[in-house]
Amino acid sequence: SKTREQLSKQIDHLLSMTGSFDDEFWEELEEILIMADVGYEASHKLLERLRPKVRREDITDAQAFKDMLKAELVQIFEEARRPAKTGTPEVVLMVGVNGVGKTTTIAKLAHRAQMQGKKTLVAAGDTFRAAAIEQLNIWAKRVGAGFYAKEHGADPAAVAFEAMNMAIEQGYDQVFMDTAGRIHTKVDLMEELKKIKRVLGKKMDGAPHRTILVLDATTGQNALSQVRLFSEAVDLDEIVLTKLDGTAKGGIIVAVALEYKIPISFIGLGEQMEDLRPFSGEDFAKALLD
Amino acid sequence: MFDSLSDRLNAAFKRFKGHGRLDAKNIKDGLREVRLALLEADVHFSVVKDFIERIKDRAQGQEVLESLTPGQQVVKIVHEEMIELLGGTTSGLDLGTKPPLVIMMAGLQGSGKTTTSAKLALYLRRQKRKPFLVPADVYRPAAIDQLHKLANELGVPAFASTADMNPVDICSQAIEEAKKQACDVVLLDTAGRLHIDELLMQELQAIKETCKPQEILFVADSMTGQDAVNVAARFNELLDVTGVVLTKMEGDARGGAALSIKSVTGKPIKFVGMGEKLSDLEVFHPDRVASRILGMGDVLTLIEKA
Ligand SMILES: Nc1nc2c(ncn2[C@@H]2O[C@H](COP(=O)(O)OP(=O)(O)OP(=O)(O)O)[C@@H](O)[C@H]2O)c(=O)[nH]1
Ligand SMILES: Nc1nc2c(ncn2[C@@H]2O[C@H](COP(=O)(O)OP(=O)(O)OP(=O)(O)O)[C@@H](O)[C@H]2O)c(=O)[nH]1
Numbered sequence A: 001s002k003t004r005e006q007l008s009k010q011i012d013h014l015l016s017m018t019g020s021f022d023d024e025f026w027e028e029l030e031e032i033l034i035m036a037d038v039g040y041e042a043s044h045k046l047l048e049r050l051r052p053k054v055r056r057e058d059i060t061d062a063q064a065f066k067d068m069l070k071a072e073l074v075q076i077f078e079e080a081r082r083p084a085k086t087g088t089p090e091v092v093l094m095v096g097v098n099g100v101g102k103t104t105t106i107a108k109l110a111h112r113a114q115m116q117g118k119k120t121l122v123a124a125g126d127t128f129r130a131a132a133i134e135q136l137n138i139w140a141k142r143v144g145a146g147f148y149a150k151e152h153g154a155d156p157a158a159v160a161f162e163a164m165n166m167a168i169e170q171g172y173d174q175v176f177m178d179t180a181g182r183i184h185t186k187v188d189l190m191e192e193l194k195k196i197k198r199v200l201g202k203k204m205d206g207a208p209h210r211t212i213l214v215l216d217a218t219t220g221q222n223a224l225s226q227v228r229l230f231s232e233a234v235d236l237d238e239i240v241l242t243k244l245d246g247t248a249k250g251g252i253i254v255a256v257a258l259e260y261k262i263p264i265s266f267i268g269l270g271e272q273m274e275d276l277r278p279f280s281g282e283d284f285a286k287a288l289l290d
Numbered sequence B: 001m002f003d004s005l006s007d008r009l010n011a012a013f014k015r016f017k018g019h020g021r022l023d024a025k026n027i028k029d030g031l032r033e034v035r036l037a038l039l040e041a042d043v044h045f046s047v048v049k050d051f052i053e054r055i056k057d058r059a060q061g062q063e064v065l066e067s068l069t070p071g072q073q074v075v076k077i078v079h080e081e082m083i084e085l086l087g088g089t090t091s092g093l094d095l096g097t098k099p100p101l102v103i104m105m106a107g108l109q110g111s112g113k114t115t116t117s118a119k120l121a122l123y124l125r126r127q128k129r130k131p132f133l134v135p136a137d138v139y140r141p142a143a144i145d146q147l148h149k150l151a152n153e154l155g156v157p158a159f160a161s162t163a164d165m166n167p168v169d170i171c172s173q174a175i176e177e178a179k180k181q182a183c184d185v186v187l188l189d190t191a192g193r194l195h196i197d198e199l200l201m202q203e204l205q206a207i208k209e210t211c212k213p214q215e216i217l218f219v220a221d222s223m224t225g226q227d228a229v230n231v232a233a234r235f236n237e238l239l240d241v242t243g244v245v246l247t248k249m250e251g252d253a254r255g256g257a258a259l260s261i262k263s264v265t266g267k268p269i270k271f272v273g274m275g276e277k278l279s280d281l282e283v284f285h286p287d288r289v290a291s292r293i294l295g296m297g298d299v300l301t302l303i304e305k306a
């Protein structure tokens, strides 16, 4: 079926059929982007950016067009870049809806930090979900990071407070604060997240230095609502896109980057602690075309 | 961003003031709005195409209802067709089989299998059943612990799996154990896996072969986008699932994946997860989810009465 064909081949086919960039070509291209979860509006915007360029630069063949599309995507991700804040310890707050991969991504980032020789602490801010504390504890051991937790049901803001004390007293370089998954429309749960963030800031000026939203690459248009409401609550610095090892293209982040200009820092490519790569707009664009 | 379909249709039909009925031209415009609404709800592109064709055929032969505007007529047709596609009537679990009833959960990572297993245990106990929970995820850190804690919270027995056991052995031994404890429903919680992971998909097939579950529920996240069709098709192809559970529906996800999954697998959606609490499980109602996908609430009740 059409869905399984490569976008790149489809573009070749399209241009060989029509021989020119006619309405049909643009319409079909839009379909293809929609099928990669870029979404109707964002696809439309992206193509509106491309159309005049194709005309101006007198693009005629498929390869030149694909290069241009790639460059445009890279540009969109570049526009979303921001200067990073830091401190010692550098405090990272991980947020997102349920089951997207927050805890596993903390394990991956902590592993990375440890490998860079940073003394790393992970804090069990999910005191709600069954065995969330135990899950993070197992990861901390595997990674070789320090671990701080209170009991199940404890106030996550209290976990944040005490984990910061521990990090400062024991000279940690890096703190990762896990939080429970929450649906972005639940006002009380978003308030809880704000409180965690406030507590971190009170313990240390500038903390959390990075507030990271984890997005599942299989997510469709709802991701836009997730980004909007999490941004409004805790002001996001970064996005990590997980589960790109499946068949989902993760096209929704094109829409996210276009609309919210929040940089994508890493991608998750599996369930092990090594399965993390820095995000590259170029590679993402390539994968989208394949 | 997520305008309701009726708002869109009303806007589209405003341009046809004076035209009180559906004709080829305004149907075409109306259908364009329907198409956009479905795409924004993450219904798969090809499913949308087929759906629009069906609507078009029906709308063209439509009798004029005096009480409705053309926009409302299109909404009415779309809504009815969607309920039809989503499964018409409600279908729960088949509890009539010879005990123990074995239910196997399967799906992508993080979709909600473990939580839904526990929710179903509670649901079944309320139906005077004796459920037995089986943690068969030996991969994810603390997955066994997670289900044990949920079982404990419910006061439902669970199998004492350990991470060094083989999932197939866990499931077959657990069924024997359930019989001994006079439990009549066994819930197998399997590890999350990608549909393209050959080895892990084979493991599910092996569990199916050995345990002969009467129900295999594919658990899917309602926020899933266009890839839902690929994932659901593959799970169904390899396991011939008996039903679908759609999770995390209490938020603002439009849940178009429901329509995609139903269309590619033909399997009924049986339950909907509406929160993290174990009581947050509802039997699937096609009409509610249809309204949700179309992004409309109260207008419908008005139209339904017409
Ligand atoms: N295939 C794949 N699976 C992943 C990836 N990241 C996480 N997972 C899996 O997704 C599931 C959920 O991951 P968690 O890290 O527990 O997700 P979470 O966001 O912490 O979940 P909650 O705390 O329950 O909200 C687990 O089975 C992980 O192994 C990834 O990049 N690829
Ligand atoms: N908001 C909400 N969260 C849910 C729902 N169902 C499950 N969850 C949450 O989603 C996350 C993942 O649920 P799990 O039951 O661990 O998912 P799983 O499919 O077993 O995950 P893996 O075993 O890692 O593949 C947890 O945080 C659950 O609390 C639901 O209907 N609504």
Ligand SMILES: [Mg+2]
Residues within 6 Å of the ligand: A102, A103, A104, A126, A132, A178, A179, A180, A181
């Ligand atoms: Mg977690």
Ligand SMILES: [Mg+2]
Residues within 6 Å of the ligand: B113, B114, B115, B137, B143, B189, B190, B191, B192
């Ligand atoms: Mg599980």
